[in-house]
Amino acid sequence: MYLALDSHEKEIANAAVTFLGKEFPLERLHGEHRDSNRLSEFSKLGWLGLSAPDSVGGSGLSIVEEMLFFLEMGRIAGPVGVLTQILAVAAAQSEPDTCRRLINGEAQVALVVEQDSQGKIRLVGDDNAGYALAVSPRSATLFELDISACREVPCLDRSVKMYVGADSALKPVVQRPGDEVWLKAQIDVSAMMIGIAERALNMIVAYAKERQTFGRPIGAYQAVRHPCADMAVRIEVARCQLFFAATAMKEGQADAAMQIDAARLVAERAARENTDSNIQLHGGIGVTDEFSAHLLLKRANLLWRLLGSSKINMKSLLEPGGEVTKERG
Amino acid sequence: MDLKYSEEDAAFRDRARAWLKDNIPRESRPAHGDAIARFDRDWQRKLHEHGWAGLNWPREYGGLGLSEVQQVIWYEECARAGAPNYINTTYIALMHAGPTVIACGTEEQKKYHLPRILSGESLWCQGFSEPNAGSDLASLKTTGVVEGDQLVVNGTKMWTTDGQFADYQELLIRTTHGSERHKGLTWVICDMRTPGITVQPIRTMMGDEHVNTTFYDNVRIPLSNVVGELGSGWKTAMSTLAFERGTGFIGDQLALYERVNQAIVLAGKTRLEDGTFAIDDSAISGRLALIKADTMAIRSMTLAQISEIQQGSNPGPKGSIMKLMVTSTSKALSHLVAEMIGWTFMEYNDNKNDYPLTYDYLWSWVYTIAGGTSEIQREIIADQLLELPRAR
Numbered sequence: 001m002y003l004a005l006d007s008h009e010k011e012i013a014n015a016a017v018t019f020l021g022k023e024f025p026l027e028r029l030h031g032e033h034r035d036s037n038r039l040s041e042f043s044k045l046g047w048l049g050l051s052a053p054d055s056v057g058g059s060g061l062s063i064v065e066e067m068l069f070f071l072e073m074g075r076i077a078g079p080v081g082v083l084t085q086i087l088a089v090a091a092a093q094s095e096p097d098t099c100r101r102l103i104n105g106e107a108q109v110a111l112v113v114e115q116d117s118q119g120k121i122r123l124v125g126d127d128n129a130g131y132a133l134a135v136s137p138r139s140a141t142l143f144e145l146d147i148s149a150c151r152e153v154p155c156l157d158r159s160v161k162m163y164v165g166a167d168s169a170l171k172p173v174v175q176r177p178g179d180e181v182w183l184k185a186q187i188d189v190s191a192m193m194i195g196i197a198e199r200a201l202n203m204i205v206a207y208a209k210e211r212q213t214f215g216r217p218i219g220a221y222q223a224v225r226h227p228c229a230d231m232a233v234r235i236e237v238a239r240c241q242l243f244f245a246a247t248a249m250k251e252g253q254a255d256a257a258m259q260i261d262a263a264r265l266v267a268e269r270a271a272r273e274n275t276d277s278n279i280q281l282h283g284g285i286g287v288t289d290e291f292s293a294h295l296l297l298k299r300a301n302l303l304w305r306l307l308g309s310s311k312i313n314m315k316s317l318l319e320p321g322g323e324v325t326k327e328r329g
Numbered sequence: 330m331d332l333k334y335s336e337e338d339a340a341f342r343d344r345a346r347a348w349l350k351d352n353i354p355r356e357s358r359p360a361h362g363d364a365i366a367r368f369d370r371d372w373q374r375k376l377h378e379h380g381w382a383g384l385n386w387p388r389e390y391g392g393l394g395l396s397e398v399q400q401v402i403w404y405e406e407c408a409r410a411g412a413p414n415y416i417n418t419t420y421i422a423l424m425h426a427g428p429t430v431i432a433c434g435t436e437e438q439k440k441y442h443l444p445r446i447l448s449g450e451s452l453w454c455q456g457f458s459e460p461n462a463g464s465d466l467a468s469l470k471t472t473g474v475v476e477g478d479q480l481v482v483n484g485t486k487m488w489t490t491d492g493q494f495a496d497y498q499e500l501l502i503r504t505t506h507g508s509e510r511h512k513g514l515t516w517v518i519c520d521m522r523t524p525g526i527t528v529q530p531i532r533t534m535m536g537d538e539h540v541n542t543t544f545y546d547n548v549r550i551p552l553s554n555v556v557g558e559l560g561s562g563w564k565t566a567m568s569t570l571a572f573e574r575g576t577g578f579i580g581d582q583l584a585l586y587e588r589v590n591q592a593i594v595l596a597g598k599t600r601l602e603d604g605t606f607a608i609d610d611s612a613i614s615g616r617l618a619l620i621k622a623d624t625m626a627i628r629s630m631t632l633a634q635i636s637e638i639q640q641g642s643n644p645g646p647k648g649s650i651m652k653l654m655v656t657s658t659s660k661a662l663s664h665l666v667a668e669m670i671g672w673t674f675m676e677y678n679d680n681k682n683d684y685p686l687t688y689d690y691l692w693s694w695v696y697t698i699a700g701g702t703s704e705i706q707r708e709i710i711a712d713q714l715l716e717l718p719r720a721r
Binding site: 002003004006064205208209216219220224225228230232233237238241244246247251253259261262265266269313319320 | 622
């Protein structure tokens with residue numbers, strides 16, 4: 001029983017920090033510039049095949065290392081396309097050729113984020129995506145995608161492109177039954193939400209040390225200190241639960257899916273409330289376009305919608321636990 | 330990271346589970362009077378006789394010297410079996426005073442007090458807070474003046490939990506005349522039978538009397554009872570508080586898990602005013618699911634903290650994160666249950682055993698205030714973890 005990073009896990013986390021921290025400053029997201037997926041950069045360093053088996057050109061690492069990578073991806077509000085690509089590799093694992101093309105970035109994938117009973121679909125991805133991925137608790141399906149049949153709609157998070165269309169634009173290629181890809185997706189997105197929550201805390205703590213009002217740095221006032229402390233609490237709680245959940249999935253523990261459900265709920269709360277507090281505690285500068293706080297808020301909004309409402313995560317948590325043996329006295 | 334228990338740990342769990350199953354008291358703990366202390370002493374004596382006392386104490390002082398993982402296993406099994414809560418009249422002795430005497434005491438103090446604590450023979454209380462020194466403990470004013478080989482103590486202590494039952498007190502007093510703040514304090518063992526001590530109960534809003542005001546009128550304490558150096562009591566006191574914020578509440582953290590599961594069962598059979606089951610009400614189930622998620626996260630945080638302790642790091646401000654989280658989640662849970670049960674909540678007779686759900690609701694504020702208020706915990710996080718500028 002050991003729930004802290006070992007030296008190998010620290011190494012992976014550090015490698016992610018070195019690459020992403022240097023190459024992806026938040027400033028890149030300002031103005032009209034979109035953050036292209038830059039898949040080739042991720043592919044070149046092997047990140048797209050992080051947890052794919054060696055046989056298809058992957059690194060064969062576990063969901064724990066994948067989670068550590070996505071924590072860092074969250075901190076830099078990294079390209080969402082990288083997540084879609086990594087999940088698509090997992091969905092297509094029975095087709096080595098497709099996997100290889102996904103890992104080297106040759107085949108690009110958009111994520112189906114909404115699909116209603118009338119056949120309307122919504123996608124988050126790039127205009128050169130030739131594939132689409134749909135993930136649910138029952139299965140993960142990779143489709144061929146005719147993106148020209150879809151209409152681009154503007155997105156609040158300007159770093160991604162969003163499309164709406166009809167499911168006739170999708171042609172199934174390969175389906176992986178079961179919840180494996182869904183659970184991976186939950187962990188990866190939770191990790192990114194925690195990363196965003198951490199970035200928000202770092203932003204306000206730096207500002208609180210520097211910005212003066214009434215002759216003091218605002219970080220000396222309890223009206224600022226205490227909300228910052230609460231931000232730190234939300235992060236620590238979510239991080240520990242995510243570490244537990246990812247390890248439970250890696251080890252195939254019986255309650256892994258429920259642990260992941262809990263991780264999603266607390267990670268979502270951290271992203272939601274920390275990106276809010278960050279703007280509020282900054283005051284006026286917090287709502288300007290020039291400053292980066294709104295980028296975190298918008299990305300957080302994207303992330304907590306990406307896999308549908310977290311209501312789906314509540315069901316397992318409300319099952320009566322087996323441990324009830326005696327009324328409390 | 331690794332969630333698997335070693336064979337040794339799994340065997341320990343089996344042994345603990347089997348023993349608890351056969352040995353936990355059949356009757357519940359009394360709510361009032363001396364019977365409370367009798368119940369706690371009996372349970373501690375039984376634990377001691379069967380080799381389960383002093384889980385976290387070193388072996389050389391009669392403890393079990395268990396690894397943190399095995400401590401967690403023990404508390405999980407206690408919660409699972411419904412064993413008596415270890416936060417009782419033996420708590421200060423076992424979790425504060427004993428560890429402090431082990432860390433800073435003389436050989437004589439250790440030899441006399443430690444075995445009596447382990448066996449449940451002596452109960453201890455704490456004498457730290459005062460009417461004007463709670464969150465700001467360093468402003469305390471109770472004085473001790475050296476006269477020959479004695480300290481003569483005068484002043485008032487407050488919130489003395491279980492002071493009416495205690496044989497000894499860990500007492501923090503100002504022994505250097507005119508000293509300020511953390512300087513000039515002394516941590517001393519006070520025999521509660523010494524003439525000049527008056528213990529006056531404070532009735533709480535729960536209707537019980539678990540806390541007291543303690544008055545000292547020329548109370549004479551031998552200098553040989555000082556633990557650590559005369560005048561360096563702050564250092565001695567901090568060794569206990571750091572302990573409490575580190576692993577001292579592990580059992581409570583894990584017991585919360587059982588409480589949430591019981592609340593889920595309750596929500597499945599409790600009907601709201603409109604006739605629906607509470608669990609089917611989306612407002613209630615949403616809150617309950619989040620409380621369950623927080624409770625699981627608290628368990629993960631407990632395991633993460635003990636893993637970090639194994640790496641040799643001090644929990645430090647993470648202990649404050651833990652206290653904030655455990656107490657606020659516990660509060661959210663008892664308040665949700667109070668809402669769920671409607672008018673039944675209003676039935677209350679000041680007896681915890683008759684109406685535990687109403688009692689838990691009222692107790693929730695004790696929890697977020699005692700042992701360092703939530704506000705003080707946020708200050709510690711802001712200072713030590715975030716390193717924000719200080720106004721104090």
